Amino acid sequence: MRIPGPERQEDGGLSAVAAAGGLHRYQLRLHEAYGPVVRFQLPGADTAVSVADPVLLEATAHIDTRPEELFAFLDPLCEAGNLQVLPADEHTPWRRLLLSVFAGRPAHERHFARRMICGFALGGAETDTDRVVAAFEEVLTEHLRRLYQVPRADPRSAERAEAALAYLRATVDRVVAAHRSDGRTDRSDLIGALVEAGQSPARIRDTVMMTLLAAHHTTGVAVSWTLHLLGRHPEAADRVAAELDQVLGERATPDYGDLRRLTYLDMVLKESMRLFPPGPYGARETTEDLVLGPYEIPAGTTVFYPFWAVHLNPEHWPEPERFDPERFTPQEVAKRPRLAYVPFGIGPRSCEGAALATVEAQLVLAVLLKRLRFRPAPGHEVTPVERFVLWARDGIRMMVRPRDL
Known part of the structure; x- marks a missing residue:
C-alpha cells in the first residue's frame, strides 16, 4: 500500500515547512491530514516517512542508524567523527560509557550540589555558560543556513561562527588539560x-x-515551559507548592x-515535556x-520521529492540548503504549542524559x-518555535514574586 502524503514540490519541501x-x-x-504514517519531503533528506503512532513506532525502536545528511550541521563540533551518526560498532561502546556516568545514582548524588551540568560535562570547572550557549547558537545557525542553502543576511555571520567555534574548542581544551595535568580520572x-x-583527545x-x-538547551527549555504552564494553571502551582512544603519543611532546597x-x-514536569518536548523530533x-502496519518501508528510508505529534495523538491522549499532570499517575501510564511518551527519543540512539536531565530539571x-x-x-x-529545540519566539516572560507575599 502506498503511504499517503502531500504532492512533491520543486523546492524539496522548504516552502511547506516555512508556511507551517x-x-x-x-x-x-x-x-x-494524512493519518499516523505520512510520506513527505524532508529538506536535507529528499523523502522521509513520519510515524506518529506509538504502536507502529515499536517496529522501528531497534534501528541504530541516523541519516548522515540531516545531522551534518553538527559536523563542525566534532573532529573524530560526528557523534550523532557514529556507526553502531563505535556508537555502542561510547554510549555505554556515557550511560555509566549520566545514569548512575552515585554520580548524580556527588554532583547534585553543583547544579549538575557543569559538574558532569566539565568536572565542575567554572565556565561562562551564557557565552557558551551564545557560541553554540552562532555555530549551528551558520551551518544550518549552509545545509539548507538559506541566503546569508549578515555578511559577517561566517566570521562570527568561526570565532565562536574557536572559543568553544578552547574552553573544552582548557578543562581537558586541567584534568590530565592533575591526574584526575574520576x-x-x-x-x-x-x-x-x-578515549582520544579529539x-x-x-x-x-x-x-x-x-544539556544547556534541553534542560533549560524544559524548566521554562514547565514554569510557563504552572503560571497559567495556578491550581497546579498551588499543589506543587504544598508538596514542596510537606517534603522539605523549612528547607529551601531538596x-x-x-x-x-x-x-x-514529577508529573507536572512530564506533562510539560509532553506538551512541549525540548527536542521535538528525531530521525533514523x-x-x-x-513493515509498518499496512505499509512496506524499503531499506535506506529516513524514518522521521515527530515527538510532538506523538505526544498530541488523540488516540492515546484525550484532549491532547489540555494541561493535565494526572495523565502521569501510575494507573494512567499503564493504560498507554510504551512509546506514547518519548521526550528523550527511543531505542539505542535515545538521549544518554535522560536521567541526568530529569534530575536537574526537578532540582x-x-x-x-x-x-x-x-x-x-x-x-x-x-x-x-524551533531554535535547535522547541523554544518560544519572543521568549517566555513572567511576573515573579516571593511565595510568602
Missing part, C-alpha cells in the same frame, strides 16, 4: 570517565562539546533523596526492509517553586 511555521508544526498538520564526571577509558573534546550543547517523594512535581535510517524547579510564584506577563504571547 517550522518542521514541528508541519508534522502536526501532516498527521492531521568516573563520576564525564571527562574523568573518558580519560580512564582511553573524541573527548567532541563528547564534551555535544554534552554541553544538549536533597537528592527528596526528589523521589516529589511525585506531583532503515538498514533493512521494514531547579524545586528550588524555584519553593521560594517563588510565577505568573504570565500581561499582554505577552508565547509562541513555540
